[in-house]
Amino acid sequence: MSFVRNAWYVAGWSRDFGEPLKALEITGQRLVMFREVSGAVKALEDRCPHRLLPLSKGKRIGDTIQCGYHGMTFDGAGKCVRVPGQENTPKSAYVEAFPVEERHGIVWVWMGDPELADPADIFDLPEFTQPGWHAHHGEGLHIKSNYLNVAENLVDPAHVSFVHPTTLGNAASENVPVHVSTSGEVISAWRWIRDAPPIGFFQKFGGFDGHVDRWHYYDLHLPSTAVIDFGSIDTKLNCPENERDRGVRIFALHFVTPVREDYTIDHWMHLRNTSLGDEDASAQMDAMFKTAFAEDKEILEAVHDAEQQPQRRRPIRVAIDKGPTVYRKRIRDLIASETTQDLGAPIGASFIQHD
């Protein structure tokens, strides 16, 4: 077992779920999802217990799903409500149901023991609901790579100068030291580049022309939610590290969902305190992010492919690996604890501030 199961994972945005049956897969579990007439989103095992046809190939009848092969019918709780050809419904005629929560336009599914599902554990940021902030939901980036490769990349500032030299980084920042903190619940890496010309992104969306102080904070919340807090502020304002809201600030959020061992979807979105309500600005940012994410995707898929080759030597670890190394160890420990005890500890409600 290579996934943390007792955790909330992102299945998609609210706009992705409606009347039609939607098939997807999380941690190797195939799901059928749909929105009930009441508005609630449901997630069921996508496998009729009779002849195994995916229920997503069936038909909605009100708030139930009728299997497309013999018409066995299930409600949103996974209970069988009809077996054509007989009066009774056998006890074994059910499908598993997975807890679903929806907030801020994001749909989360709990893939582990339903008894342990606590909506209070779902990742949150106060900026989702604060005035002066604009949330923009992006897309799902499909990556043929293990989710740990994808997630560790998000707490790894060292790759930015080499993978994204023209978008998110530049050679100038190659040698600016990175701080790493692994003592708290969230693994963090950050750096400030002080008194430098603004990068293209902040020329465009910050309107800066003189020198700025620029920050990048990478926070990785277990099992696989990343928050990249980055921004710029006029150097002359001499901004302290904990007053970043005074500058142009963006939270780039990555909800990394393991589909299978070799397939991952990174649902990405952002929160920003600039260009509020300006959907042109959102589209321009999306375009820039998508260029950068395509660069990551190429690297992460090549790394995954290389990992499938026979290995004659162990990979080496270097100084910049501190965040990723601690991250992988924590995931291993979580998986081990779920395997040895049957009661895995729920993954923490994770909201920290660096300020």
Add this chain to the structure above:
Amino acid sequence: MSFVRNAWYVAGWSRDFGEPLKALEITGQRLVMFREVSGAVKALEDRCPHRLLPLSKGKRIGDTIQCGYHGMTFDGAGKCVRVPGQENTPKSAYVEAFPVEERHGIVWVWMGDPELADPADIFDLPEFTQPGWHAHHGEGLHIKSNYLNVAENLVDPAHVSFVHPTTLGNAASENVPVHVSTSGEVISAWRWIRDAPPIGFFQKFGGFDGHVDRWHYYDLHLPSTAVIDFGSIDTKLNCPENERDRGVRIFALHFVTPVREDYTIDHWMHLRNTSLGDEDASAQMDAMFKTAFAEDKEILEAVHDAEQQPQRRRPIRVAIDKGPTVYRKRIRDLIASETTQDLGAPIGASFIQHD
């Protein structure tokens, strides 16, 4: 081993076999087939015993096949008649030959012990040669699913309302009880829908406008030949069950040939007592059948794919599964008997009447 070997399987229609070498595969055995100058169809192991090149990549020289690599040459009995570069032909230079029979435009191959091959065991129907009946050979439907899924679907009236709501069934018949008989050599399921409007098919080809009695009989002959006898007759004629020839009657025949574990060809054709000699009617029926078979194919491939997933719970069985369940058990028993004894019992000559 998951196939019944001592059985006649359909390789194709007579029109599919001629001068050219034809490669095909039945029960995991690759075959090369061709029609000799005399008219007889031959089936040989499609593997030169020398360097394994498929003989189907070679060349016909009269009634022999010359291998396309080094010219080793075999006759229709699999005997080596030439080894270029030497005078003698070694004893081990042969390919297996498989008994072939051709009748009513259908080519059958015996995949088991040739000693046990008895042409009298080949499936037959008296209507093939009776006046007043028209035979129309359809096509081979290729399905990426195990043959047991395909065959059991053909003794499973319960799926019709859900998989074929607009072609072969309709919601009205969902609750009409099905009779099942599993005591004889043939597994049968059937039902009559009395005093109802004709379905589209019989409006078109029966010319009915008032109410009709409609029947469906599903007979599955081991290992995998299905006869679906369906028809309609004016309700006012009050037709007894055993006088179906008085109505408009069709035998839809399905010869289910296992190619490999995960690949099956369903050769389908029909016999009818209406629109004799009318090839326009044949084409219209084909079009309708093909719509319905595409619906089956989608379901059967999705079921096969789901069967390859790890299974945490056993599938459940319900009342409508009686025919399929007995069918699978009989196949398992046949395979087991072929495996334990070396002399498998030949599969029965199978012709029964429900009347």
Add this chain to the structure above:
Amino acid sequence: MSFVRNAWYVAGWSRDFGEPLKALEITGQRLVMFREVSGAVKALEDRCPHRLLPLSKGKRIGDTIQCGYHGMTFDGAGKCVRVPGQENTPKSAYVEAFPVEERHGIVWVWMGDPELADPADIFDLPEFTQPGWHAHHGEGLHIKSNYLNVAENLVDPAHVSFVHPTTLGNAASENVPVHVSTSGEVISAWRWIRDAPPIGFFQKFGGFDGHVDRWHYYDLHLPSTAVIDFGSIDTKLNCPENERDRGVRIFALHFVTPVREDYTIDHWMHLRNTSLGDEDASAQMDAMFKTAFAEDKEILEAVHDAEQQPQRRRPIRVAIDKGPTVYRKRIRDLIASETTQDLGAPIGASFIQHD
């Protein structure tokens, strides 16, 4: 292990290697190759020891490769010269380097123990540098088949009449006896067809109209370099076997490079003593060779595919298999000796004359 490792294999022609990083694979080892500013071609393991990204996805910085993920940088000897984010470079930060030699426009890589690499062992022919000879480098034929199938085909005159009836052979030569010599270091097969009309090739490039004597010599040098010496001479000149230079003579060279167990590249070229400097003639010969090689490719891929099937009987061996059989045994012995001793014997410098 199914490859001879202590051997020089052809990676490509000189023209294939320059400034860009080139990814390729030999004996299952992924390589990145490039030409240094000095002109020397280098071959390194194509795997960064840090996060395994292929170095071929990185960037050349002078004569070094900077990894495309975190910027770790290696020189042409595989030594790490930079780890961004730290001062020191750990001992384990290196990639394997493979000896490379380049001569006559051909780039060779030694895939085994570098201590044993001796450029004197590289295949050579005096005609490469003799006046009166023209060398023409062809292409790399990609074949989805094991390299032993490809190589044995090149010491197998018996297939020519059946695989290449219209290009390299004809039915007339089917029964001309073949001489085989397996006693020396090189496995050889040859035959002369005396006093016969010229085949199309020599009508075109030899200008013959009367009868000719035609020869074919197939020499296979271990592990997998084949020389096919073929030509024609006016029958009236009564040419002895060892004076073939008096006729129109071609050396067709095949450098068979095992990529993986199931994938091989045959780099082919020729040397000729006719149409010197005539690139039109080269292009016409290429076109003819490519037709013939496509015929081989189809056979060799079908054989490989057939070898992956379950085999119920062992393949048989016949008289014409003498060369291929000895070849396979020698390869097995070489691989066994590399496996049991750690010091494999280097593969011989191989140049023999049949004259």
